[in-house]
Amino acid sequence: MIPPPVHRGITVLNRDLFRQTLNLAAVRIPAPLITQCLKVLAKDLFNQPKLRNVVGDAESTTTKCVLLKTEIGPEAALGTPIADLEPLSKESKEFIEKEGLGIVSQTIELKYEYWTADEILRAILPEDLGEVPSSFTVTGHIAHMNLRDEFLPWKTLIGQIILDKNRNITSVVNKLDVIDSTFRNFRMEVLAGEDNMIAEVVRDPSCVMYSGSFHIGLARSHLPSIPKYAAREWLPLQVRFLAGLLELAPAHRARSTRQDV
Template identity: 40%
Template sequence: MLRLLKIVFSSVQKRSNTNVSAVLRSVSLAASPSANFVSHPQMEAKLYHAPPQVRGMTSLDKDAFAQTITVPALRVPTRFINKLMKSLKKSTIQRPGVPRVVQDQEESPDFRLVLLDPHRVSSSGSFSEAEAEALRSFDVSQELQHYELRLTYDNLKSEEVLEAVLPLEQDVTSSFSRVGHIAHMNLRDHQLPYRNLIGKVIMDKNPGVTCVVNKTNNIDSTYRNFKMEVLAGEENMVAKVKENGVTYEFDFSRVYWNPRLSTEHQRVVDLVKRGDIVFDVFAGVGPFAIPAARAGAAVFANDLNPESYRWLQHNSKLNKVEGKVKSFNLDGRAFVRGPLKRELPALFAGKGRVHVVMNLPALALEFLDAFRGLLQEEAPYDNNLPTVHCYGFSKDDNPERDMVERASLVLGFPLEGRCNVHSVRNVAPNKDMLCISFTLPQEVLFSQHEEQTEHSEEPTPKRQKCETADSS
């Protein structure tokens, strides 16, 4: 119990990173007689800790979380409230739905009580020098009052509720990825018995979230989606999100979308200039392709997943770049050895740079062999060779070196000293996502290697579609 109290005390001290309901359903305040705050040795024990009956709860009972705590307060003349609150903002209570200023215990209109954070203020000597000076300037006594404050479920943060419910000594999570109106969680096994309660709490405490889902398996490497179960709310999986000023719509249950990659999407798009050409081999719903087209590039975007292909076309129209994005529904290797191969020779003489984006971290490195011997004769202009941005995962102690070695092996050409490796994010302990960027060597592109057979783990779909949008 002592450990739980320390955790709750710590969480009360920090502001929650999640949005919480601003509506207080039940706050009851009753003043005790004026007294020195530190004269109550049991004061610390009265700070909020969940009633023991909520431990192990699997069906949310909001009324069971009600608790009365004692907090310090200052009696302040009403006419000075606004000015004084600016000086005391670091010491006032910060609790969802709880007002910081309440009616004076004597119900005098000339005075109000300012509620203070008991973790910051425990006696009249707890105020900083600046705060104490402000109190003196308005002739406000530093003598602390006691206030009995009734907290309800609505005044608790999501992590406090979950810490109170889940078993002791077990990990508690209130974190999730936000995809439009959907909160996406990855629950651990010991949390699964409480999954519906967790979903309801997350939905309650985060305005705008109307559906909470939990991933039930790993990402499928073929279509890059995963099975999920709805924990709370509506079963509407069609999300609308805005990333880096671009709007996307898609069925989250049938395509791949990761909100943690927005910075990486923008980093690569910033390399693209007006007049450039972009080949997006694994385009998904368009997070690279569409902003690149908005930047003035001509884009050839491909994805094997028929749903991703459909939403890619939809999002191109939604963002009014359908004339700049030619979309394909092909296997990645078929796209490289088909549309990319056909278009590439004519681009060598152009002024725009050629970019090839390969964002399929689980498999993309294996597709690099598709470039070996792609063209049979050297073009007269070989100074505009494509720049490849290829993503991969690494569990190696030296992930940068690992990426270079693996890419070199598949290409059949050493890339050391001829590439850049960018660390994208840490996916899990001892698992990193990286992007290796390099100019495609002409020794690879124009080599005499026999055309590679398709051996990747990405299967060729039974029915392949290839549709192009009209050129701008």
């Protein structure tokens, strides 16, 4: 894993601070040999999450560059004999020499988007605070956080990072007090994103609109509590709507069963 640059103590997010340039060694190889090369050099490849081992060659359209692990270093491209490159395995050295391949330098630039929320937060928050607050509960488009007091100086920054790293989230909120009201709701503040606290949640198989301040964990126990009505109290339109829901329910249960298998 390649950690992001460390910027302890900042309270305002500057994404440009999280850029890192990697200078790597790479094997320049004809395109037809790529599959064989990747197999033989498996132990010596770059092998980093979300990054490719094979990149284009700026100097040729008929060759590619196979990135090598960071331990080898870009100095390998400065004329060091293949036999003297100690980090390379014996198999890799023999293949490179047999095929008459060359080692070149390659530059890879990592940006803020590359790292996860957890990795960025670890590079920002003081180490003595312990585990970073990257977990949250989701209600529709809203991410609910419950930040401890020691994280409050960074609450806006934390909220923005959570928003950036979760494409389905458009609002990040922090709970301000305990849940002690009759209707199980709570006060909260918006840390990042839009101030829209009405969330749409699909539950078995109904589509229900929630206030974002409702305790979503209680949804399953509250939703079945639907009042009973005599048949004569239903309007024709309501009957058709109910019939539609009854038709959807078996399909919903079947889909849920397939997903659980």
